[in-house]
Amino acid sequence: MNKPIRLIAIFLMLLFAALMINATYLQYYASGRYNDDARNRRVVDAEFSRQRGAILVGRDPVAESVKSKDLYKFQRTYPKPQLYAGVTGYFAYGGAVTGVEKSQNNVLSGDDSRLFVNRLIDLLGSKGPEGGDVELTIDAKAQKAAYDGLTSLPGKVKGAVVALEPSTGKILAMVTTPTFDPNKVATHDFSANQKAYDKLNADPGKPLLNRAVQMSLPPGSTFKVVTAAAAISSGKYDASSMVPGGATYQLPQTSGPSGLVDNEGRDCGVKTVKFTQAMENSCNTVFAQLAVEVGADAMQKQAEAFGFNSDYDSWDDLQGTNGKSTLTTSNFPTQMNPPQTGQSGFGQYEVRATPLQMAMVAAGIANQGTVMKPYLINEVQSADSDTVATTQPKKLSQAVTPETAKEVTKLMVATVNDGTASPAAITGIQVAGKTGTAQSGQDNVPPYAWFVSFAPADNAKVAVAVMIESADIPRDDIAGGKWGGPIAKSVMEAVLNP
Template sequence: MTMNKPIRTIAIFLMALFAALLINATYLQYYAAGRYNDDARNRRVVDAEFSRQRGAILVGRDPVAVSVKTDDLYKYQRSYPKPELYAGVTGYFAYGGAITGVEKSQNDVLSGDDSRLFVNRLIDLLGDKGPQGGDVELTINPKAQKAAYDALTSLPGNVKGSVVALEPSTGKILALVNTPSFNPNKIATHDFAANQKAYDALNADPDKPLLNRAVQMALPPGSTFKLVTASAAISSGKYDASSMVPGGPTYQLPQTSGESGLIDNEGRDCGAKTVKFTQAMENSCNTVFAQLAVQVGADAMQQQAEAFGFNSSWFDDLQGTNGKTSLATSTFPKDMNPPQTGQSGIGQFEVRATPLQMAMVAAGIANQGTVMKPYLVNEVQSADSDTVATTEPEKLSEAVTPATAREVTKLLVATVNDGTASPAAITGIQVAGKTGTAQSGQEDVPPYAWFVSFAPADNAKVAVAVMIESADIPRDDIAGGKWGGPIAKKVMEAVLNQ
């Protein structure tokens, strides 16, 4: 029997509809599934993720971010037991995909989507339990973290600054604090009107509490950069810690004339024409380090800075809301002329560094010249606390030879024993340190106070960088040693006295 034309037309039309339906279903479920799942407008996915029992962020055995049960639509509320102390580390997990810090960088683990947790997800699927996230254990030393936060916030007035402490031999971040800090619980709340109000207030705050100054702010490092200049000068083979170096009360930068190109030492004793290298570091002699930088040359200075981590990205354990990391890159300028090179030798011109970067410089010298890649995540665990992965320390570079590192260390020990870094001295322990006061370049912005140190000097367990952007301190009293040294001392003591 032959099918009549109307029936055949309808059959072909229905077949075409089924084919279109099949193609569309295949496209949506296979090709476009990932894009739709990642789309912030997909409320079903957002609600499901927000309702999941997210893993904990741990410092030792103590959670600094944890999901607790609730009676509302979303089942679990993200909670931060010590919010302001750890906000710069944990970040926050808020509705709609607003995630920062470790919450963002380790989101796959904490949400349970990480491939290393596949077996756990399968067990959860076959059992009665809903999907659970894995835990993330941090490298943070809780005593060092608290010491850093308490010391920084004890400065007078409205304090803006950061402290970073590293374990030189591994790159573990032992402390990372910022002030002003914020309370991530107010952003993570299920009261979305209150959530938005809190975020808007923090985002509009001129003191920028949401800014992670340890890794998102690069400022002129001032005289703490003299560690790099000293390393370059000693690596050139012309000097060691016992050498005489070019000094003087003033130094006219090459190719310049007048006040704009004149470097001075603000009255510190830096010799007539030459001075002992130890004395130059003890007194933080600008004339010495500007001349050393010019002698070494722009290319060698750039190579030395980059060997410590400048002009590159090497840290991914903290993330912001925009892009992959939204972290600041510490920069050392390229293609400088001689006067610019001289200024760079004292941490000015266009040299910029984050507190984490300057902690790495100190840690590299403390670790016999080897710079280790900094990391914050020590271990990934399943929801049952079984170890899934442990971070292995990774060498970033050989910044200087062990011999050069020992010579620079001698200079820094002398600076603590007899120079401007004496506020960081610890009884019975040899400490290496350096002060820094960097000009902001703006008349209405005060200088930045810096301090870097490590201890014990001959076998360092901790390296510290302190950056004080501003506090209620008279402009002419701003000094890295006076204000940053005691902070570094307390952090080092917290690590060493355990």
């Protein structure tokens, strides 16, 4: 072979080698990255055209794919949009996915490894690939009771309700207001889709925000449940004890009105007061003194045992892609000085909690001190409704001993029977509860109303947290018991009387 032909042959061989290397790189090493790239319209179109699995509450779909007469073959629909939007989120074109639609995308799209056999059958059969179904832990009646309770409040309501099954951690209700209609975002009319999203995103009420898990606010006096648990755990008190009382209390290392704690006229004794009376009347002076006595470190340890300052990345059923949680961390401040510790005792200073977190506090006391890991996904099912996986309850922490939980329960029962939490009382059933009205710290922002409860008190089936961020309620009339108590009561009744 002469030299020019040999050079051309070598050059062509190099070209073929380069093509083979490039093809191998694109089809093997880089395929996943290109498939996941939001700019890859073929992949997006294929996913949007697939028969996606349903999100179920019991046997009823709250998100499903129905046949459509357009390019994409299936339209994602939400039969009860306002009621479940905060949980389901939405599945829209171009990778716009939120809520359970996002956290369970692999199952719903059929790509989950647990659905491999089903994918293989679909491939060999005549029908196209189908996604698996996801059954939620939500109790339909409890969800509706929570939604009806919040939306019946006057004006444009911002708030949330979370209900848990204390013994397992199942989320029985999760409602957030204001809510939205995910059908308008999921529509195949992409012009209308974008307009709907832009309007929701610009809404000052933030309807796309799930306030149940994505907003933390001062929990106010509902946090006194944690302070009471810390005080009893110290070994110095039980529910029948006398505790430090008084009409006012000057925080340590302070002087003047800025460091003065009062009870807004409630009867909290002179020097001491019964522990039950202190909880019934929600005495700030008592719980500030108890927190200072317990100390900052013990208060932090107790709060964290209930879930404050937690990293949710490993257990969020609403988590986003790449394992990143969408949940907001509930904060209990560290390295507090004595006056800050006193303020934390009644849920102020820099204490911040989500409704989910305060539901966990109530559920932990209800479950003999054991906090269970909250979860929203009950079952993963194939497209043929065969069970593929069932979530098993997991213990998150032992927040307090069963003996301490029993004593705190006595305090909370007294608060429903004879105190500020009486609006949650249910005839024939012993209810444990605690109210909270938390100052926002801003002159133009009204206080937040909170309520936590569980029932039956001696063998709880449901624990509830209600948070009312704002409603058309006069500032002087805002109270957790008056407005949150009836909502918690209706949710508990929905679970106890199915």
